[in-house]
Amino acid sequence: MTGFLFQAFVYLCAAVIAVPIAKRLGLGSVLGYLIAGIVIGPVIGLVGSETQDIQHFAEFGVVMMLFLVGLELEPKALWAMRHKLLGLGGLQVGLTAGIIAAIAYALGVNVQSSIAVGLVFSLSSTAIVLQTLNEKGLMKSDGGQSSFSVLLFQDIAVIPMLALIPLLAVQELVDHLHHDEHGGGHGAELSLVDGLAGWQVAGVTMLAVAVVIVGGHYLSRPLFRFIAGAKLREVFTAAALLLVIGIALLMSLVGLSPALGTFLAGVVLANSEFRHELESDIDPFKGLLLGLFFITVGAGINFGYLQDNLATVFGLTFGLMLLKALVLLGLAFIFKLKGTDRWLFTLSLAQAGEFGFVLLSFTVQNGVISGELSQLLLLVVALSMLLTPLLFILYDKVIVPKLTGDRSREEDEITEQGTVIIAGTGRFGQIINRLLLGNGFQTVVLDLSAEMVDRLGKFGVRSFYGDASRPDLLHAAGLHDAKMIVVAIDDPDRAAEIVQHARHERPDIHIVARARDRTEVYRLYRAGANDIIRETFDSSVRAGRSALEGLGIHPYEAEKIVTAFTAMDLKGIRKLADAYDPDTPAHENAEYIRLAHEVAAEMDEAMMGSRGAHKGSVDRAWMPPGKRPDSIDE
């Protein structure tokens, strides 16, 4: 127990210290994690061989990340990018693998191993690149989208690669391997397809994929609705985790990539109203596991071997990255990426990736690459990943200023579309949503009631289930680039929280908030809302106007009276808002009481004015032109 706590303490401690520093220095979180790993591993030696086990565990972060990537990607969008996916991705993997294999062969490596090396190095790091692109908000740019297509293709390509590698076995190495083997190993893994004929394997595999797609489409909704009905946040989180782990398990059992399976599930659920809730539930786990993964990569670097082969490792790493970058640059030309996008694409994908580690250990297990060669290659992969943040820094600090400096600002790409977040879609939020949608604004509607979300869905209103007072959910809904947030929820505490958080995160955002009464108006005003609408004020004023009309007052006179009343009331409430103190009850707040009296007196005067002389604020106008007319009251 103490051992486990100590390890957890060391890893978390390293992350907590290194990542904020790295971010502050503009290096990005990935480099921070890698450095943390190097420090606790090879440098201080606090952690040792167990990093290998932890790494296998942490690889699950990649699986979660692909689930989240899938969630962001609606099937329609995936279909739309099929050309980029196959063309750009296919060419990148094919060309890079081919060239590297040729070079390896030229350097004296045998054919089979050369091919394996080519495959290993053709992959890039989905974890680092997607994380960084998201962090920098570059995902929606052309360069980001192209990089994403390539990464996605690579992640899918890993599956046939894993199938291909055993065929490349070098007899000599296999013999060596069998000599060393002491039982156990790969065969001990649980599998549903072991010992089945080829067509049966295919059948089971297809069935598994079908289960994910059909289940995700038809079963997830009622299931999530049922779970959401319990109104327990942690149960929903548990369900989200269960979903991801379940799919990963199913895929592993039939011998498919868990990452691919969860990605598929994510795509299927991308249209679901629970999307944002799932996203915000999984996201922290993904972040932690990926962080852990990078730490283990850093901790796993063999410094002794590195020291002995410093020149070789660095030479190979730089050569590899240069080669990959050249291939990418060529593709960027062919696929007509321009300006900063071309360089983003070229630089972001020039490293080897975490699947490289997976493939390398697999090649060694299958006797395709010798242990010594894999040691070297492992270092090259790790080092290239370590250098990736530097490439992003190069992009940020050199390429972007240079390319955008020459051109006018107009050509800057808007990477994210501005949207309106509507928190709460009861009777209040619905109206706002309809008005905004009807006028071409994009809205993201969040509601805490799954039944409401479901009911609205039947009427074609798209909304998402989730607690809008959770900062992470607001973030998932796009707070960082929304134009406006409308807070239309019942709970006054939550409403004030949302307003406060939104204002804190985005000093420039426009906030429209619904208030129940005056006190709430004051709170929301303090929290930083721009427009505060009392939910019953307008309707009570209208009812009052109807009453006046019913009592025989001319409708236009009644209209003028309530207009004056509303103006006076707003003026008064603004005055009182400054005097209001949340810690002192209104009836004990002397200044508040004094102002309240003052406001009431002003109001009376204005109202009396409309009934008495024509000097009141209700009807000052409508005197005939020319000289001051005779009194009309006679």
Next chain:
Amino acid sequence: MKKILVLLAHPAPRHSVTNGQLSTVAQSIDGVTFVDLYKDYPRFKINIEAEQARLEEHDIILFQFPLMWYSTPSLLKEWQDLVLEYGYAYGEGGTALKGKFLLPVVSAGGPENAYDADGYNNFDLRTFLTPLEQTADLCHMTYISPYAIYASLRAIKDGRLDLHTSQYKALLCALRDDKFDYKQAAKLDILTCENLPLKQGAK
């Protein structure tokens, strides 16, 4: 028998004396439809279809209003802007009002001598109302010289309001019964309670 529509526009009906009396009279006559625009549209949300349908049911349209800044009160202007649409009242296919009559019934605060090249208003009342005259022309309507009362706020004190009101009633009846002398009226710039051109047999 002609059908008459009176559209009253007065934004301060509580203070209205002259128009109040005229309105009472207009509402008492058979064959006259009386509409208080500020009552129907206190929030200026004019129902265009309903207004157009109402126009089509009548032959003679009266705008009854106090002169404000030498023009109609804002709601009556809004009414013109919205109801007299292109393709309806004017322009291609805009012949819905063809052959109808338009008569402004105006109360002016200033005295008659102010509405003169030498008076402080510098122009006569007919000139101030030329936008309505041209509107009628563009809408294929016949414009009838405005029926007006000057110094309307003093009219009741000066004992002029009763005659103006009774002549308004006579005017409305004559229009309804075809006893109004349009030719004679066209020769007058402004119609008043003293020069109404009524035909023989008018009530």
